[in-house]
Structure formats: C-alpha cells, structure tokens
Amino acid sequence: MTTTAITGKNYIGNKLSSKGNKTYTTFNPQLNKENDSIFFEATINEVNEAIELAHNAFKEYRNYPGSKKAVFLNAIADEILNLGDDLIHMYMSESGLPEGRAIGERGRTVFQLRSFAELVTEGSWVKATIDTAIPDREPLPKSDIRKFNIPLGPVVVFGASNFPLAYSTAGGDTAAALAAGCPVVVKSHPMHAGTGELIASAISKAADKTGMPNGVFSNLNSGGIEVGQQLVSHPKVKAVGFTGSIKGGRALFDLAAKREEPIPVFAEMGSINPVIMFPKALENRGENLASTYANSITLGTGQFCTNPGLILGLKSDSLTKFINSLAQKIVAINPSCMLHPNIVAAYESNKAKAIAQEGTAVVGEYSKETQTNYASQVITTVEGKTFLENPTLHQEVFGPYSIVVQCENIEQLEQIISNLEGQLTGTVIADNEAANYPKVIAALQNRVGRIIFNGVPTGVEVCPSMVHGGPYPASTDSRFTAVGVNSINRWVRPFSFQDFPNELLPNELKNENPLQILRSVNGSFTKQEIK
C-alpha cells in the first residue's frame, strides 16, 4: 500500500544499517495477515554504535540554543507531514486503527513537536534562578550563584504499542528529550516497525537539513527484549522513557536500578482509572451516563491508558438501572479491531480470568460473531466486599472491559479507593453532591495523578496543566508527567554556577538576559537585566 520504500533497517545516526541475521515482520490485524516488509533486529554492535554516536552528539547538542533545537523540532514535524498518506496507510496496516485516528494522532504528534519548539524558543523553561552576591555580608560574604536546567545525556525511548505516533518514535518522550538537549535512541515497537522507520526517516532527514550532529537520533529495530535490555544497561545512557505494560516497565526500571550508575526510568504503565458515580447523578441521568461510558469504554477498542476499567457506585435501584443500561448500550456498539493478535489474546485471557473470579457476574457481553482480531466488549459487576478482598479484580484488562462495583456504603467506597494501586486518573460523577464526600475525594486524590469531574478519563489534553502519570504502578515516578511541555523536566537536572564571570556564563544566566527569558532574580520573577 505504501510508496515510500521500507528498508527494514536500523537508523544508526544518519546511516541505514542491517548487520544482524534476526528478522521479523509486522502484522495487519484487519486483514489478519503479515505485512510484507522484513525488519532487521539491531545487533549488540549496532546498539553500541548508536549509543556512542549519541554520546558524542551530546557534547555538541547539549549546548545548542533553544532556537536551533526548535528549528530541528519543527523540521521533524514538517518531514512527518511530508510523508503524507504513506504514513497514514502504514500506520493503519500495522495497528488496525482507522484512518481518522491515524490522522488525529499524527496531528497530536506534530502539535507536540511544535509545542516543544515553542517552549525552547521562548526559553524560560530552564528555570533560571539567580541570587546575586553580597560581598559585605557578615560574618561571610555571599557568593553570586546562578542555576538553570541542563540535559542529562542520551535518552532511550521505548515506543508504545497503543500510540504508534504520539508516544513512539517521534512522540512525546522523544520530542521532550530532544527539546531538553538530549540525543535520543529509540527502541522501535515491533508491532509498528514500518511506521517507526518512516518516522525515523523523517527525523533523520530533518537532522540532516538542519545541521544536527550525527547521532542526535537513532532508531533500533527489535522483535524481542534483548535490544531494550542492552540499551538500558549501557553506561552511556542517562535516562529512559517507556510507555507500556507494568511487567515491561518494571523490568526496565529494575534493570536501570541495578546498574553501577542507576538512571531514572520514567515508565507510564497500567491503570484502571476508577470512576465514582455518586447517587444523585445516577438518579438524575443514569441513562445518559450509561451512553457516555459505553462509548468511553469502547473508544479505540479500549486500548487507551486512561480507559475507565472500574466504575464504583453505592448499591441502589439507580445503580442497578445504570448497570443494565450500560450493558445494553455497550453490546449495541459494533466491535472494532485490536492492535495485534497478541493483544487480542491477552485481552481474552485477562477477561476470562476476571470473569472467573468468585462473585463476578457478567451483565453485558457482545456475543455475536466478530471479525478476527476484533474485541468483544464486556461489562461485569461485583459486590464491594468481593472486590475489596480480591486483588485480581484490581488488575487491568487492557481492552473494552469494565467492572462495576456495587458498594454497601460510602465507607466501603472510600476503603476500596484507598486500597487501589496508583492510577493515572480518577473520575467523579456528581450532581451538587461532591461536597458531601470530602473523604472519598481526598482518598481518590491520594491514589491518582488527575481527577476529572463529570467527564470521562479518555482524551488526554496536551497542555501545561496536564498530569499524565501518578502513584506507582501508573508510573514509576509520580513526580513527573509524561504529557505536556512539563514532561521535559524528566530529562534535565539543575546546575549551579558560583561566582562565574559573566562572559563565560550561558546566555540564560548572563546579566544582560540576552534571551529575554523570565528568571527568578533574588526571589522575584523578572525579565529585567541585572545591573
């Protein structure tokens, strides 16, 4: 279907390379057959070569002004758009996702790249903080100290299965790391290696056109886990970004923690995204809520990190009505394709495991025959006590599945929330009643990264106020977000100059403030120069 030739090779800096013998292909879940292109898994030498190049590129790239990095980021966005329909068709053939989603996700990817370009052009993101000298302070003179954020070094990014564009090769992690001044080595996701190669070709072209140092970006193919392990273990890699399963993210986190020099791993992993339906809302608009949630649960075949997998309510007639209505509405939705047969298999097995738990009742299940690799959506329900006592029911079933928990009372509801693992989001559905449940909302806040009021958790806005992350295992470090421009903070560290001559300071910290950035000077935010 594509006209841009896929080579199946790795990008080691600006060179195409295929030194290994291990190969693999991607799969078209809609057609239920393998795609044509053959991908060459990176060898250990290719991994090392990519990291050495990144290490050397870092020496130059870390010092580039924001304006120069912005030109690169915008060029990547341009080159991605230049791929045109080839990219959209490749995306669809490797993900089973529809065209509208492909175009939307490409838009998000381009938007993210341009947002980071804007951020580093403006420049205040480095958080310049200046305390000027007080030479006559008693008992000791005070030095002039100036701090700003500098990049950590080469970053390894693991592409996500469920976002072939926005959280993969040129996705949020890559854009944030490049903006920070960190070269990036991507471990391409094996399910969409062709999409990855197209994007890598765009980045490589952009790097070449804008004069970036060779090695600022590499893209490594990998069908197994070895390449990822080698990348995370390499002493010259300084940080890791990952989006995927708890098992995968935790394995990388453990590997990074065991290194002689441990490095930060920001892994955005599983979440069941609890939704609390308070009584009045259920009573007033249970039917509407059932429609809204039937759609949210099945959106993207339930393959979003923020998919609502757990709905909590107080036992009542209106909750029963809501459950039945949700069940009816969800089975009326046409099933859609999942990303890969392996994802379908995992969905079926996790779903079966959840349904088999004692006390779990299936209330709605799409039971007509579906196309191969399409997911049949399911709604189950349990008693609060059953849920509380069985941690298996707290596990994510990745796909269009949700469990409704019928709580005895508000105390049990609060107890259930307090006992949940960390989550990306929590949602509160309430009609002028939320103020009556401060403890429930406080407990929810303590378990999640974002609370949504009277909405759905799916649909993550890319903006500075967004938090996408949360207590473990939603992410491995809740102190950072993976979405929005503040995600750049994952890849930088603060650095101080003490009594440094003005002419040798970086522009961000010079007296004259030549970049006209907002700085904290002796405790006040200002763009003024220092006299």
Next chain:
Amino acid sequence: MTTTAITGKNYIGNKLSSKGNKTYTTFNPQLNKENDSIFFEATINEVNEAIELAHNAFKEYRNYPGSKKAVFLNAIADEILNLGDDLIHMYMSESGLPEGRAIGERGRTVFQLRSFAELVTEGSWVKATIDTAIPDREPLPKSDIRKFNIPLGPVVVFGASNFPLAYSTAGGDTAAALAAGCPVVVKSHPMHAGTGELIASAISKAADKTGMPNGVFSNLNSGGIEVGQQLVSHPKVKAVGFTGSIKGGRALFDLAAKREEPIPVFAEMGSINPVIMFPKALENRGENLASTYANSITLGTGQFCTNPGLILGLKSDSLTKFINSLAQKIVAINPSCMLHPNIVAAYESNKAKAIAQEGTAVVGEYSKETQTNYASQVITTVEGKTFLENPTLHQEVFGPYSIVVQCENIEQLEQIISNLEGQLTGTVIADNEAANYPKVIAALQNRVGRIIFNGVPTGVEVCPSMVHGGPYPASTDSRFTAVGVNSINRWVRPFSFQDFPNELLPNELKNENPLQILRSVNGSFTKQEIK
C-alpha cells in the same frame, strides 16, 4: 554537662517509648569516652507504630494551608533555640566539633526552617498551572485543567553523621518534607542520638503547641541497620531522604527499588570535588592558593561533603611550587578532632589504601603526635596517567586528605575529568584564561552539580539558586537538590483537576486566587484572578 534530661527513648508521635532491649550509647571523641545516656533501639513494633501514625497524620496534615505549616516550622525553630546551651553542649559531646561550629550549624538549621516557613506562607511554590476551558474549540471542546504540587506521603529521613543539626533530625530534609505536607519519621543517627532526642523533643513540643496531628513527626533510635531497612521497606512510607556514605545510600536505594511499590530515595553521598588549577592562576598566586586550599581541606577536619579531595593541574614549575607550598602550609595547621573513633579508623584505613597505590607520593603529612581521635592531614601527588588508570585513587578519603594530580597536557586533564564519577562540585581556578579551555569546563559541567569559580567548594550557601546534588554517586537523583528551598520538590508530585467546580478546588487553584500566589494561567505568570 546537660540539664535537659535525656531519656534515651524513641518519640513515637508525641509519646516516649522504649519497648526494646537493645541499647547503645554515644561517644565523646574529644574526651575519648562513652557518654552517659543509654539509648533504646526502636523495635519493629515501634517502627510500625510510628509509620501508622504518620500515615494517619498525613490524611489531615496534607491539607493544611501553608500558613498553618509555617507556624509549625517556626515553632520548631523557636523550640530549638529554647534548648539553649544544653543543645550546644550535647552537640559538642557527641561530635567533637567546636562550639563555634555548633552555634553556626544551629543557626543554619533555624534559618532553613524559617526559610521553608516563608516559602509555604507565600505559597507560590506549589507551581499552580491553569489552562482555562475553551468550550467551543473544534473538533473537541477544551476542558478546564488546573495543576499544583501535592505531598507524596510519609517521608523517612536518615540523619547525617557530619551535620548533627543541619542535615539530621530537624535538618534540611525534615524541614522540606514538613513544608511540603509530608509527615516525617527520622532514623536518628547513632553517633548523636542525644542531640537527636533534644531536637525531637523540640519538634514534639512545637507540634503539640501548634495543634499538629499526632504522628506528624517521630524519632527512632537505631544503633544498627535494621530499623532503617524496616522503614524503607514499609509500604506506607512514600519517600526517603539520606545523607551519608555511598555504601549506605546505595543499600537504601536498592531496597527502595526492590519494593512492590518502588519509592524515590534522595541520597546525597560521596564526592571528591575536583579543583582545576589553570596555569596562569598557579603562576600568579600559587602561594595564596596553597593557603586557601590548606584551610579548605582541613576545614571541619575535612568532614564536609564538599571537601576538595582532588586537585588537578598541568605539570609545570608553578604546579610543583604549589604542591610544596600546600604541603608546608597544611602540616602547619593544628589537627582537629573527628566525629567518632569509627570515622577516624575509616580515615586512617582509606588514607593508607590511597597512599599505598603505585605511583602515589606523600608530599605533606602531619607527623607529630596528636590527641586520640584527631586526624593527621595528608597531601599526596600522582601523575595524570597513574590517576587515570587507577580507579582506587578516585575514591573519597573522608577527612583532611587531598591528592594533587599532575597532568601531562590539557587533553589528559579533560580525559581525567570526563572519567570521574559524578560529583557534587567542581572548582575552576583561573586568571583570565578560563575562556581558553571550553572543553575542560564543559566536561566538568557534565560531571558535577555546581561549578565554583576562583573559590573553594566548602561552604554551601542555603539559597534558591543552590544545587547540592549531582550525577551519581554524588546523589541518587541528579534532578533534585538537597539544599535550598527547591529541595521541597523531592517530596511532591504534580496533580491535575479537570473541570472541577471552583468551590471544591483547593485555594491555590480557585478563580479568585485567594492566596494571591503567582500562577501560570494560559501560559502567562500572574497573580490576577480568573474572571
């Protein structure tokens, strides 16, 4: 010497407790004898009790307004000052440090507490970031999203041996955590358990007077490693602060990483703080530099994290002269007391190991007899090549010891710096010549958290622009500082509200901006209300 009675008991919240049988004493290194008080090691039940109390206290304390936390922090500072000479005498008897240092460190401790009180009273530290709704945005409406920083939960603080006040019971880690809204459980340092108990009594009194929830603070005695291990492993502990050895910090980091829910450990560990002496400076003022560095190396008996343990220069007559002068000046300084016989023993053994390395020459060594527990200062020198090839020479010798490396040329100097482990600080000594060595300075920047120009690394200013931390093993997470008000960022995470009703939002995020804090609203910093 003290009049405030020392009980030797643990503070489990506001209760004194001594359920265990294991006891220990502290040691007066100046008098070379045990102090009188007997301390009761916390039992596993006492550890659990302290954490349960902290967990429960968190539910309330996390929601306290900044003004209320500030009253508590200032009350702690007041109560510390109220301890008067008892505290100073206890400090001296448990550390061997002189009165001036004790008083200075108490001043720093009080200053830190009051700085955090000021920070949370002002309130803008929560980094409120608001993106208002765009209901008519196409293709989808934009939600109202508002983010700010919230506390992680109970924090465990390990007191430092070398700062019985400023980085121990009520030191920087504790002050930052309490300011953030996190209850604190301190693992008291066994070398100064009496000082720890006095400070704990002050905190307990302050908590009581200002109406803090019981469990907001506990102080656990511990002569071994078990209490620390139990604390770091406990599921209800959410973060750890540590100042000490690489071995100790790494063990805790590893333990925290292995937990079912891994938690952040900010460990500030070893550093040899390289100092580069460029040729002109050595030629112009080698003699003065020798005096300055003889003092810096022996300051506080060389027991500062930022002690200059490594001096680098280019082989030349002026370097040789500097080395001889440094050797002469340092042996003319009167030795002083170390913190504890164990610290003396470690110093002697690490020093002997360093001196025994092939190619190491001792150029200055205090050789007269000293009082027991006093450290004899030493200066050694090696060739650049020898240093480069022998990692043992890169290890910290905690105490008044420094090695001068004579480099063949500037390339070797740069290579040595690039091959160093991560450091807290690097120092550049230069006379109008630093601009000639951009690669050396860039390499240094990549290995340290702070660069000092024409000064000494000892003396860490407490101010917002300070970075105390650095690439591993200087600290376990270079993305944070342990000194200055920004150290509060170690104990908080960002949290978003989406479409939340204004009246239910915390004051920091309400439209009216009732706290009058600086907020980022739709990309601009402002204190204005949102209309």
